Amino acid sequence: MKTVRLSIIGFGAVGQGVARAILSKKEMLTGQGIDLCVVGISDSKGSEINVRGIDLKSALERKKQKGTVATGNESALDIIGNVEHEIVVEATPTNIKNGEPGFSNMSAAFNSGKHVVTSNKGPLALCFSQLKEAAEDNGVFFRYEATVGGAVPIFNLIHESLAGNRVIGIEGILNGTTNYILTRMAEERLPYDLVLKEAQELGIAETDPTYDVEGVDSACKLVIIANSVFGEAASYRDVDVTGITKITPEALELASRNNYVVKLICEAGNGTLTVAPRLVPKKHPLAVGGTMNVASILTDLAGKITISGKGAGSIETASSILSDIMYIVRNS
Amino acid sequence: MIVSMTLELKDIPGQLVIALAPISELHGNIMSVVHQHEEKTPRGTIPVQITFEIDQNFLDELIERLEKSGVGVARVGEERLRSSVSVVLIGHIIHSDIGDTIDRIDKTGFAEVVDLSLSMPAIEKTSSAYLVINAEGEKELKNALEILREVAAKKDLLMIEPIRLNSEAA
Numbered sequence A: 001m002k003t004v005r006l007s008i009i010g011f012g013a014v015g016q017g018v019a020r021a022i023l024s025k026k027e028m029l030t031g032q033g034i035d036l037c038v039v040g041i042s043d044s045k046g047s048e049i050n051v052r053g054i055d056l057k058s059a060l061e062r063k064k065q066k067g068t069v070a071t072g073n074e075s076a077l078d079i080i081g082n083v084e085h086e087i088v089v090e091a092t093p094t095n096i097k098n099g100e101p102g103f104s105n106m107s108a109a110f111n112s113g114k115h116v117v118t119s120n121k122g123p124l125a126l127c128f129s130q131l132k133e134a135a136e137d138n139g140v141f142f143r144y145e146a147t148v149g150g151a152v153p154i155f156n157l158i159h160e161s162l163a164g165n166r167v168i169g170i171e172g173i174l175n176g177t178t179n180y181i182l183t184r185m186a187e188e189r190l191p192y193d194l195v196l197k198e199a200q201e202l203g204i205a206e207t208d209p210t211y212d213v214e215g216v217d218s219a220c221k222l223v224i225i226a227n228s229v230f231g232e233a234a235s236y237r238d239v240d241v242t243g244i245t246k247i248t249p250e251a252l253e254l255a256s257r258n259n260y261v262v263k264l265i266c267e268a269g270n271g272t273l274t275v276a277p278r279l280v281p282k283k284h285p286l287a288v289g290g291t292m293n294v295a296s297i298l299t300d301l302a303g304k305i306t307i308s309g310k311g312a313g314s315i316e317t318a319s320s321i322l323s324d325i326m327y328i329v330r331n332s
Numbered sequence B: 001m002i003v004s005m006t007l008e009l010k011d012i013p014g015q016l017v018i019a020l021a022p023i024s025e026l027h028g029n030i031m032s033v034v035h036q037h038e039e040k041t042p043r044g045t046i047p048v049q050i051t052f053e054i055d056q057n058f059l060d061e062l063i064e065r066l067e068k069s070g071v072g073v074a075r076v077g078e079e080r081l082r083s084s085v086s087v088v089l090i091g092h093i094i095h096s097d098i099g100d101t102i103d104r105i106d107k108t109g110f111a112e113v114v115d116l117s118l119s120m121p122a123i124e125k126t127s128s129a130y131l132v133i134n135a136e137g138e139k140e141l142k143n144a145l146e147i148l149r150e151v152a153a154k155k156d157l158l159m160i161e162p163i164r165l166n167s168e169a170a
């Protein structure tokens, strides 16, 4: 049995999803000779630490009852720096102003020789190459499948399954909130404001929806793709961004009558990065509805490959994180 | 030259093959075939629109061969504008003088706005338009789109173009 110790930094939707996934997959993992042992969990109020392994069930229960997992007031950086373990799962909130607290957490992990698995876009959108170098310098893995497309394995597909191909371009829908809004506006002929309100009530859109509807979230994901796939040292400023706030139900109706849907499309290729609403033929593989995400990858050998799936959700995102953890366990 | 023809086929199996064969025989390059099974002419024949590229010198010969094989040639036209793109505009389209916007494209001589639908919910509200631009070729189409982008930016219109990587248009 190979025991791998990890910490979960950030215990919200994603962090808890990871804990639930590890719990529910215990048997499967044991079958593969893997024992995932969580030695530290942090949220904004403090931490629980147990070097022999945290009881995830009671940690989840305590979070639910008390609103925090903390049993002590150690910080995330205390766990990363002082508790022995191999993998840091970083799932704190995305901050695209300065990347914190994710950036410091990831840097501390690398500097203490720990692998990082993350769903946090902020630090990657701001300083991808810096983080990648820090990982390389310390000889550890840096995995971030969950940062783009939620459950959809875009990076694994490109870096593993399509290894050897040159990626010519990538086009897709990488934001479930805007996809939901545009889909509902088109289906119900409702104005933007009304559908946004509905999405907020359903918890699909945030109280402050700016990042999603102005295309900022999509642009961050595109920046991560540009860095990871195209090796471009791109940052947010390099993306030409147009959001969906000006779109009218009449425009969607006109498009529909001519067999098109309108989607907020991320596009990378030819050295340009664009986020903009675009016309997609109704029967095209990119024309997915609801909160779905989709990516179409154009390669020199394999031609075009399109994958779609859930772009968000606690357990769905945990799927990508678990797969990154398994990758590290198998390759280290 | 690029030619578009409307042919009339008898309503029995195998007619489309008979109609297309002489085009290939005369080294024509078929670009599109639109076959409308449901739509019959009053004569009981089925209209088919085909577009193909062919040496101008072979055109008369082609029409002769088609008619000899029992295929009616209802219309022959030269297709000058072969590339096409759809675009949606959102904003104060009428205020911003849609006529002028269309003029800018048509004046190029290599591209035309061939279709336009407008939707205006109320005065003072933003309106939406769907337009189709045809151009002589892909390069000309790109130029036309560039003009439209400039106009849209200047007039503060949101311009929604088709996906690029995944489609042949633009």
Ligand SMILES: NC(=O)c1ccc[n+]([C@@H]2O[C@H](COP(=O)([O-])OP(=O)(O)OC[C@H]3O[C@@H](n4cnc5c(N)ncnc54)[C@H](OP(=O)(O)O)[C@@H]3O)[C@@H](O)[C@H]2O)c1
Pocket (backbone or CB within 6 Å): A009, A010, A011, A012, A013, A014, A015, A042, A043, A044, A045, A067, A068, A076, A091, A092, A093, A094, A095, A101, A119, A120, A121, A122, A146, A147, A150, A311, A312, A313, A314, A317
């Ligand atoms: N939700 C999704 O479907 C999804 C999908 C893909 C990627 N992501 C990304 O994954 C990350 C986590 O998302 P989420 O939905 O789980 O967010 P969330 O529910 O808001 O959870 C964030 C967690 O981080 C904790 N936290 C905040 N500041 C901290 C600090 N300084 N130290 C330690 N913990 C801290 C919060 O503590 P409290 O609990 O005490 O507030 C909370 O537990 C974000 O970067 C998000 O963009 C989310």
